[in-house]
Amino acid sequence: KAGIPLGVMKVLDPRQLKPDNIETERILTVFDETIVKLEITRLILRIIGSLERFARMLGPEITSSLLEHQKLSMEIQELLASPGDEERRRAVEQRLKCSLRNTLRLFLANPLLYHGLKYEVWVRETPADVFIKAFKEFRDFTLERLLTSPDEEKEKIQFMKDISLQVEKNTETISALQAELEAAIQTRDEEVNSKDKKIEHLKTSMEKLAKDCKADIQQIIKEGEKQQKEDEEASQDRCARLEQDVLHLIAQFKALVLEHRVLELVLRKVKGR
Template sequence: MFKLGSKSDADILKSISPSMKVLSSREAKLILRVMDECIHQIEIVSFFPSLLENPEPFTKSLGENLLRTLKEHQELEERHKCLVLDGSHDQTNSQVALSAKAVQDSFRKIVRILRGTAEALRSKETQCAEDIVKMRDGLCELREIVLERLLTSPGEEKQLREMVLEVSQSHAANQVLIDSLEKDLAMAVKDKDEEQLRSTLQQKEKALQEFVGRTQQDAEKQTHSDQKTSEGKRARLQQEASQLNSQINNLIAANREAEVELRKKKYKEETEIENVIQKYDVEMGEKQTELEEMIKMHETDQTELRELEELYDVLDVEYSQIMEERQKAQELKELQEKELEIQSKAATVIQALWRGFCTRKALKSSAKSKKAKKGKGKKKK
């Protein structure tokens, strides 16, 4: 019988279980809240690859604002990768640092937005990376350990250490006893196995001798049969080989004739190709000469064209000046004609007024002379 100590199993379980069920200190609650926040952050980060890869299924539950922020984050991340990988533009460290900071700020912004949508994300089927799953499970286990440690009082912790020490000492004593019993068992099994092995070995040797005898007899029979079969195959193969040799000789002769014909055809085609190449070279030389002459003519024409364009520019300026002067002269002429017309109308009006004035004056003079004559006649009477 193995003894684990003076305490029973119920006492051990009772000593391991903490007496407190609720955290009382503010520091313990703060530590547990930090652990919960870490687990929550890991859960949010585990959804991040699925959101970046295929954000459309989350449109209704998360809203357009988050999708727009995810697209902006992808653009910032691609830009940062280009800055890091592309060394041809001599990007400074400050630009890379600013780009990295922008990516980090964008990531924090997405995490802040996702804090309130964790339940909506859990309702969706998303595949998380194995490393993230392991980290999340490890944090959950660590939370349970920390919670149990926080719920354990100092007295219980001391009692637990004493219990663990007692169990380890008892386990060491039991292990010594187990090793001794295993050695005794091994010796007994070894003695029994040796006797069985001797008996089995004798039986195996006898059966092996019988098997070897049968095998030798079967091998001799098979050898005679194979020898007869091989002689027949050998004769048949020799006959087939002679037939194949005659066929090969016939094919070689036919191939030689075909080779001669092909060589003649090849020589003829090579001669024709050489003639065509020579003719092509002559024609290309003539075309090259014509092309050079045309290039010279084109250059001459271009020179004359430039000279004519320069002359045209000068004449265009002179023409513009002449037309401008003509326009001014025409405007001056029209202005003079208008002034002359106005003067003629004014002279006509003045003359008409003058004639009217002279007529009125003459009428007044004649009227006065008639009145004077009438007055003299009355005096004479």
């Protein structure tokens, strides 16, 4: 809270507000006692509903007072349910008020008991709680008004104006930074999308290239196998022709040998004559 004027600190933090005169202290005492009485009254119905449970903690005097209060409450309910005897009803109402005041007096005389019961007694939230909360806020507001001087009030108003102006400036700055951030995020997303598209394109190109290379290799292998087959067939044809030529030459050779032998026999016969 550095930089906050002392007068404003007193207004913003109720703990800084301290009574500075007897009249203010009296007013606050009335407020605080009323709040305690409201809270005790709120607990009474719950305590009466489980009086046996809390009897030892309450003691005989308060227990007796609560029993009397319970009896009068039931009696007034019966009278309200069947109206007619107005004088008796007013008398019972007066006794009920006196009973409540007496019960509150006994509790106020024993603050430790009251504070202990606040933690022992569980009460569901009721409209009374809303009223007590509003009354406490009214007490703090009244205290603030009582202890805030005109100069401090002006100082508070000016401080709140300054704070509002600063909040407005901060809001504008935050909006501008938010816009810059959104623009930066959009730019980043666009760059990422562009890179993703390039990567996808390269991936597609590489897959196509690999596919084309595979097709080319298969074509080369196919053509090589075809050429090899053709070469093998041509070689087989040449071998067959050569084999035929060899056989033909062998046949010619044998014929020549035979012819040569015949001629030798003829020559021998001629010489023998």
